[in-house]
Amino acid sequence: MENKFYNIGVEATMDVIGGKWKPIILCNLRHGAMRPSDLMRQIPNISQKMLTQQLRELEQDHIIERKIYNVVPPKVEYSLSEYGLTLSHILDQLCSWGENHVIHLQEEGKKVNLKSFGD
Numbered sequence: 001m002e003n004k005f006y007n008i009g010v011e012a013t014m015d016v017i018g019g020k021w022k023p024i025i026l027c028n029l030r031h032g033a034m035r036p037s038d039l040m041r042q043i044p045n046i047s048q049k050m051l052t053q054q055l056r057e058l059e060q061d062h063i064i065e066r067k068i069y070n071v072v073p074p075k076v077e078y079s080l081s082e083y084g085l086t087l088s089h090i091l092d093q094l095c096s097w098g099e100n101h102v103i104h105l106q107e108e109g110k111k112v113n114l115k116s117f118g119d
Helices: 008-017 024-028 036-042 048-060 083-105
Strands: 064-069 075-080
Touching: 008 024, 008 083, 024 036, 024 048, 024 064, 024 083, 036 048, 036 075, 048 064, 075 083
Parallel strands: none
Antiparallel strands: 064 075
């Protein structure tokens, strides 16, 4: 394995949870276990291929866990791992900041809306 060097701690964080989709996936999973189809409904702009790739990477980094149920048809659920739960505070802060940012943009007269969880 190559020796990695980070100049600042946030680089190590972004190496694991950075990108367009991972924070969104993780923020959805902080509410509990979800099937891939549930994640697709909550994140309508992500492709099945990209969702699968991002879930695999998060699983490799031990941020999420995949549970396979031995039923027909097969059932798979993803949830935050115990290690992934250590990101809960950060994820809550990211989500709260984004909600406040939407309000700020609305107050500036920008046409922006925020979907509520479960919509």
